[in-house]
Amino acid sequence: MSTIKIDPLTRIEGHLRIDTRVEDGRVVEAWSRGEMFRGFEALLVGRDPLDAPVITQRICGVCPVSHAVASCKAVEAALGLVTPANGDYLRNLVLGANYLQSHILHFYQLSALDFVNVEDLLGYSGSDPVLRELKAWAGSEVASNRVLPVAPFLPKLPGDYPSNTQWNLGALAHYVEALEIRQEAHRMAALFGGKMPHTATLIPGGVTCGVDVEAVENFRMRLRRVKRFIENVYLPDVIAAAGLFPAYAGIGRGVPNYLSYGVFDESGSTWLPAGILIEGRFEPLDTARISETTATSYYDQSGSLHPTRGEIRPHPEKAGAYSWLKGPRYNGLACEVGPLARILVAVAAGSKPIGGAVDDLLKESGLTADALQSTLGRHACRALEALLVAQRMEEWLNLLQPGAPSVAVYASREQGKGEGLTEAPRGALGHWISIDGGRIERYQCIVPSTWNFSPRGEQGEPGPVEVALLDTPVNPAYNGLEMARVVRSFDPCIACAVH
Amino acid sequence: MNISRRTFLKDAGLLVAAMGMGPALLPTVAEALEEMATGRAPILWLQGQSCSGCSVSLLNSESPGPADLVTRYLSLYFHQTLSAATGEAAKEAMARAIEAGGYILVVEGAVPLGMPEACRIAEENFVSLLTRAASKAKAVVSVGACASFGGIPAAPPNLTGAAAVSEALERAGIQVPLIHLPGCPPHPAWIVGNLVQVLKVGIPELDEFRRPKRTYGQLLHEQCPYFANYQAKKFALHPGDAGCLFKLGCQGVVTHSDCSSRGWNGGVNWCIRGRAVCIGCARPEFAKDPAFPFYRLNEKPETV
Numbered sequence: 001m002s003t004i005k006i007d008p009l010t011r012i013e014g015h016l017r018i019d020t021r022v023e024d025g026r027v028v029e030a031w032s033r034g035e036m037f038r039g040f041e042a043l044l045v046g047r048d049p050l051d052a053p054v055i056t057q058r059i060c061g062v063c064p065v066s067h068a069v070a071s072c073k074a075v076e077a078a079l080g081l082v083t084p085a086n087g088d089y090l091r092n093l094v095l096g097a098n099y100l101q102s103h104i105l106h107f108y109q110l111s112a113l114d115f116v117n118v119e120d121l122l123g124y125s126g127s128d129p130v131l132r133e134l135k136a137w138a139g140s141e142v143a144s145n146r147v148l149p150v151a152p153f154l155p156k157l158p159g160d161y162p163s164n165t166q167w168n169l170g171a172l173a174h175y176v177e178a179l180e181i182r183q184e185a186h187r188m189a190a191l192f193g194g195k196m197p198h199t200a201t202l203i204p205g206g207v208t209c210g211v212d213v214e215a216v217e218n219f220r221m222r223l224r225r226v227k228r229f230i231e232n233v234y235l236p237d238v239i240a241a242a243g244l245f246p247a248y249a250g251i252g253r254g255v256p257n258y259l260s261y262g263v264f265d266e267s268g269s270t271w272l273p274a275g276i277l278i279e280g281r282f283e284p285l286d287t288a289r290i291s292e293t294t295a296t297s298y299y300d301q302s303g304s305l306h307p308t309r310g311e312i313r314p315h316p317e318k319a320g321a322y323s324w325l326k327g328p329r330y331n332g333l334a335c336e337v338g339p340l341a342r343i344l345v346a347v348a349a350g351s352k353p354i355g356g357a358v359d360d361l362l363k364e365s366g367l368t369a370d371a372l373q374s375t376l377g378r379h380a381c382r383a384l385e386a387l388l389v390a391q392r393m394e395e396w397l398n399l400l401q402p403g404a405p406s407v408a409v410y411a412s413r414e415q416g417k418g419e420g421l422t423e424a425p426r427g428a429l430g431h432w433i434s435i436d437g438g439r440i441e442r443y444q445c446i447v448p449s450t451w452n453f454s455p456r457g458e459q460g461e462p463g464p465v466e467v468a469l470l471d472t473p474v475n476p477a478y479n480g481l482e483m484a485r486v487v488r489s490f491d492p493c494i495a496c497a498v499h
Numbered sequence: 500m501n502i503s504r505r506t507f508l509k510d511a512g513l514l515v516a517a518m519g520m521g522p523a524l525l526p527t528v529a530e531a532l533e534e535m536a537t538g539r540a541p542i543l544w545l546q547g548q549s550c551s552g553c554s555v556s557l558l559n560s561e562s563p564g565p566a567d568l569v570t571r572y573l574s575l576y577f578h579q580t581l582s583a584a585t586g587e588a589a590k591e592a593m594a595r596a597i598e599a600g601g602y603i604l605v606v607e608g609a610v611p612l613g614m615p616e617a618c619r620i621a622e623e624n625f626v627s628l629l630t631r632a633a634s635k636a637k638a639v640v641s642v643g644a645c646a647s648f649g650g651i652p653a654a655p656p657n658l659t660g661a662a663a664v665s666e667a668l669e670r671a672g673i674q675v676p677l678i679h680l681p682g683c684p685p686h687p688a689w690i691v692g693n694l695v696q697v698l699k700v701g702i703p704e705l706d707e708f709r710r711p712k713r714t715y716g717q718l719l720h721e722q723c724p725y726f727a728n729y730q731a732k733k734f735a736l737h738p739g740d741a742g743c744l745f746k747l748g749c750q751g752v753v754t755h756s757d758c759s760s761r762g763w764n765g766g767v768n769w770c771i772r773g774r775a776v777c778i779g780c781a782r783p784e785f786a787k788d789p790a791f792p793f794y795r796l797n798e799k800p801e802t803v
Contacts, residue, residue, distance in 0.1 A: 006586035008620050010579050013551045015620060035619040038548050038609075039658035043651065048792030054778055055786065058651050058683060061552020113583045130566075137571050147541070147599040148592055152575045155592060156583035179558065179565040183765075186559055190764035194773030196559070197552040197684055198780075201773040203794070208738050208774040218767065298616075314658055316616035324617075407739040410796045438797055479587050495550045 006480045008035075009487060011110045013062050014494025016453070018487055022474050027483065030462070030469035032453045034325040037298070040499040042312045044443040049075050049435050053202060056431065056445065060496040061197045062105070065098040065189065066424030067496075068202040070431040070445070074420030075204035078435050079413045086406035087206025088265040089396045093219065094193040094202065095422075096264070096393045100226050101185035101196075102425035103339075103386040104234060106491045107379060108178035112171050114485045115241055117161035118153045120168035130173050159481040162244050174233050181229045188222045191215045206407030211400045220397055227390040230383070238383040242365045242376050247473075249367055252375035252486040254468035257333045258341035259451065261285065261430065263423035264392070271392060272342050272423065273349040276330060282348040287419060287430070292446060293327040296320060296455040304329065304458060307432040307444040308417070323455040324498040327463060328446050336464045337427025337451045338490060339382040340372060357384060378489040414438050424448050426491045449497035452490045465490055507532045513562030514692060520713070531699030532563075532572060541602045542694070543593070543632060544578040547618050547625045548652045548661055549608025553643040554580050556684035560691050561765050568691065576602060579620075590621040593628075600635035603697060609645040609652040610667040613660015629664065630671040638676040638697050639664065642690055647679035647709075648783045655789065665709070676702045679709040683780035686761060689714050708783050710755070719751040719777060722759040735774075738796075744771060748795040750779030 007017040015035035020027045040059055044052060053071040057064035069091055076083065083091075122142065124135045141149040148155070162168065186196040192209055194200030201208045209215075242249065262274030262285070274285040293304040298321045300313045315321070327334070335341075346354040361384050362369060371377055413435070420431040427448030434442040454463030465487060472482050511529035515522065544554070558565045563572055575581060576596040577589065584592045596602060610626055611617035618625035633639050641664045644650035652661035665677055678697065680689050693711050696703045703711040720726065728734070728743035735742040745752065751759070754777055763769045770777055778793045779785055 007622060008579060008586070008589055010582050010585045010589050013580065015546070015579075015618065017619075036548060036625075037611075037614075037617040037659060038652040038661065039656075040651070042656055042658055043654040047789045048794070048797050050794040050796060051789075051792050054793045055651060058550055058552065061550040061555045061684065064550075064552070109581065118583070134570065146574075147595055148576045151541075151592070152569065152578055152582040152584075154583060155588050157585060157588055176566040179569065183559055183565055187764045187767050190768045192768075192773070194768055194770045194775050195763035197555045200770035200775035200778070203738055203775070205738060209768075210739060210774065215768075312658075314614065314617070316614060405739060409737060412797050480585075484585055 002476065004474065004480045004483065006484055009484060011113065012488060012492040012494065013060065013496070014492070016492055016494045018469070018483060020469060020483060025474055027469050027472045027474060030466045031322055032455060032463060032465045033323045034453060034494050034498045036494060037314060037324040037498050039312065039314070041310070041443050041445065044440050047440050049078065049433065049440055050204060052433060052440065052443065053204065057198050059445070059447070059499045060493055062102055062493055063098065063424040063426065063496065064198045065095045065193065065202070066422055066429050068199055069095055069422045070420040070429045072202055072204045072420065073422065074418040074431040074433040077418030077420065078416030078433050079204065079411065080416070081205045081408050081411065083206040083408055084405045085267070085399070086211055086401055086404050087408070089399050090192045090207040090209070090211070090406055091202060092264045092396050093393055094189050094199060096389050096396070097185050097189035098196070099389050099425050100230070100386055101182040101189070103382050104178050104182045104185065104229070107234060107238065107383065108175045111379070111488045112175055113153065113156060114481065114488065115162070115245060116171045117163070117168045118156065118172065120165050121172055124169060128173060130176050131169055134172060134176065157479050157481040157484070159478045164244060167240060167244060171237060174237060177229065177233065181226055184222050185226050188219050188226070191219050203407065205410055208407055210406050211402045211404070213402050216397055216400060220394070223390065223393055230386050230390055235383045235387060238379050239365045242367060242380065245376065248375040248485065249371040249377065250374060251472055251482070252468045252489055253373045254336045254464040255334050256280070257330065257335040258344045259330055259335040259337050259428050260342045260345040261421040261423055261428040273346055273351065275345045275349050276335065277344055277348050278333065287421070289331045290430070290446065291329055293329060293457045295327065295458045296322055297326050298324055299326065307430065307446055308434065310444040325450055325453055325455055327454040327457045328451050329457060334454055334457065334461060334463050334467070335451055337448045338378065339385040340378045341427060342423060343381045343385060344372070354388065357388060375486050375489040382491070412438065424496070426493055426496070427451060445499055447496040447499060449493045453492060453494070453497050510563045510567070514695065527699055528695060531695045541574040541576045541596070542605055543576045543596050543602045543636070544605045544607065545629060545632060546579050547606065547608030547610050547629065547646070548659065549643070549645060551580055551607070552684040553607040553690070554578070556687050557690055559764060560687035563691070593621070597632050597635050601637055603694065604632050604636035604639045605642055606639065606646045606664045607642050609649050609661035610664060611659035612662045612667060612670070614658070617659040626667055629667055630673065633668055633673050633675055636675055638678070638702065639668070640694065640697060641665065641677065641679045643685055644681050644683040644780055644785050647681040648785065650683065651786045654786050677709060678702060678705060678711060680714070681710065681781045681783070681785070682756065683785060686758070686763065688761065714757065715755045715781060717755060717757055719754045719756050719759050722757070723751050723771060724759065725771065739774060744774070744776045746795065747776050748793055749776040750782070751777040754779045754782050756781040
């Protein structure tokens, strides 16, 4: 028996530590530990309700739009504001643009280096200008007497990187291209969001910027460029990775419960549907069944509480605690959230277009439907979702009505309670607000990575990532590379998870 | 290295223009970029109580673009979001960098001075890592509202005792050149331009809040395209209205930044052009006072 620790687990958002116990070359126990806490929910108390979307966006620099949307919806529910159709579609477009930047960033900048042999670059002799420049740079770094040459690409963990030079070089060139494509997606988000990261225009009642025809066409042109990248580069790369690392279709299976709140408003309902799959059984979402435990978290709290009653009393020395994350549960069950959950829920809810797209993906990647619940399946569903969202965004652009309002007339209220549900790129996101005397009386967020990276609960039951790591085959010489691949497939965001 | 002098001059030209520097600085900036590219000025980037928004903003840099920044210009010894190194390899990379010293230390996020366990990296409290890293740095650059002034984590009740990097260094008795680049997040041109300045020209001229005067010397309001509306007292009273946003709570009148002339995300937009109020994210007081909301829509009518 041995233990392997990954601390810090880099190339994610935030501060994460993973501890594991390994027996006979396999992980038999795992602990996911969030290592940073700020106290957002406490500092919102006593503030003006309209501060909430401004402040909560700053929980996360990677998915601020999702927090803005959840927060606006919570405040709108509490104050009785109804967004006009333009407001919904503009939000969908800003949120959608950030999905694209986040998914692309996640695959290339955060995950790809686990699957690519960077050293192949030094032997490159072709004529691609991007690769030639990269090689020249890397070569001069290696030749120098620098302390850490070719950073941030080296040093890396030792491991079973592919010997397929074409893949390695292609992925590196795409790493560079992806930097520019995700930046383009942020320009799109800024066209209607004001700026990125941290939007300005999303406020309770809608979006302040209105529908400017020139901005719409500007957005459309950039969307085409990003969509082409997803079709021709991102999705094919994920499918190629599935071919090179077939074992990961069987590694990283998590808990059998998948949750989605539904996202992208379209005339009263959401395009991607809400629901929960419990061991393959579909049920409609009932948020009364959600609770958060702090059994093994660095907080004192009176039992497992619904977010409308959640407390925030940090206790870093608490005995038996090992994480700053709380443990969300649905009817007592740990649930996985994210693109995989959204796709599985959409298919179970009977969405024919998404079902068809999944069938195509399975055919092209050689994955079975069951194998989607894996490390590779998470990457594949994320890439597929990027394409589906990009396609849908073209339709939302066409539904915008120039001249019609994009924000409701504001009406103040002294009291109210509201629930704001949406989906961040990483999964189900909920904000709960209660207002009294015109000020925030209570505020709670349950964030996607809180679900996925949850520590053990009341009965000692592990969270989704702690389950997904079990049985991962481990080569002791690789210092945890295999486990890092599993963990990164969830797209961790720890600033979000703890907040 | 087969990157030509022309490449540096081209990038320098764009940067000089973006920073509003005079053309006389062009050769100096080109030289600075060349030095950055030859790795004589490595950067160690640490994240405390942060949201990674400043890092994401850095990746939105237009000139030089993100690929050139990440590879040839920034020499990122370690960056939690970008480094291939993970776990033991990451810990070792940080250790080697700190042992060698002589880097620019960039810090993103606040420092939990009141509850050191609220931020840990590799089993070390962030306060301690920051102190070790700063004591070997050539200069420290606090990027963003949190590192510069405590930011949102330091807003009351401030459960973790979150503070600015400057306060942590003062407590530890560390003397090192330090500059603040506030903003939530700061514009990528503010980060890149000032890093070049620190590397080549030295610490830029700073105001009383340690902000570079060149970047933060201008009142946003004075260059605002709605300035004429303000003077004519044509005010927006509801979100979405035309006119100056002052009465909705816009803090452009007290915020020092060049957003109004620069624009964000390649210049496609910025807060006020998107008809949202300026929330004063570059101000030292940003988000600190709950009695001073971003929007004034909930004020009683007689006080508006």
